[in-house]
Amino acid sequence: MITLYSYFRSSTAYRVRIALNLKGVEYETVPVHLAKGEQFADMYRLINPMAAVPVLDHDGFRVSQSLAILNYIDNIAPNPPLSPVDDVQGQAYVRQVALAIATDIHPLTNLKVLKKLGTMFDASEDQKNEWYAHWALDGMRAVEAMLLDCGRTGKFANGDAVSVADLCIVPQMYNMRRYNLSLDEFPICRHIEENCMALTAFQTAAPEMQPDAPDDLEIIHGPHFKGGLI
Secondary structure (H helix, E strand, C coil), X not given: CEEEEECCCCHHHHHHHHHHHHCCCCCEEEECCCCCCHHHCHHHHHHCCCCCCCEEEECCEEEECHHXXXXXXXXXXXXXXXXXXXXXXXXXXXXXXXXXXXXXXXXXXXXXXHHHHHHHHCCCHHHHHHHHHHHHHHHXXXXXXXXXXXXXXXXXXXXXXXXXHHHHHHHHHHHHHHCCCCCCCCHHHHHHHHHHCCCHHHHCCCHHHCCCCCCCCCCCCCCCCCCCCC
């Protein structure tokens, strides 16, 4: 039995949902409403002392941190692999892209950081949005350069096979669209996003498809995804 503690708009939980869907792993979702602060409840801190999502519970074994969860899922359900098999350079490449988003961009742009800017420094909403835009755009420019320089991109970040890199790129693009940032300078990332969002595994993992999502949640993954499953 696999349980995923998730929040519909969490990009980190989004990564995990995609992986579970790709591999056909059945799971139950337990929503944790981050905007309402449910992650700080004493009972939830017993599940994850970091007071964050996602957490994967597999028959009582719990693991947090999205990339650790993705590695665990890749081991218990190896097909399709999230990293190129027997290609050491390819493995390093897709992890590099994933980590650039997960450890360089996301920590500076997540909800708790934006809230702290307001409470500690009295930052306005415009200032918080400016902060988000600066770090998100700066980081994704680096990701776009990595994808270009490596020359491995096909339909996805690594040729025509989905990898952990794509699982990080797509939720990041979603977040940037939420903040109404122009993505014109990221043609490779937009190409990857379009191809990913043509896959049912990505579509069913999207925020608007989650059980805790509001019924009227806007679909913002771009013109090629209209919310219908393929």
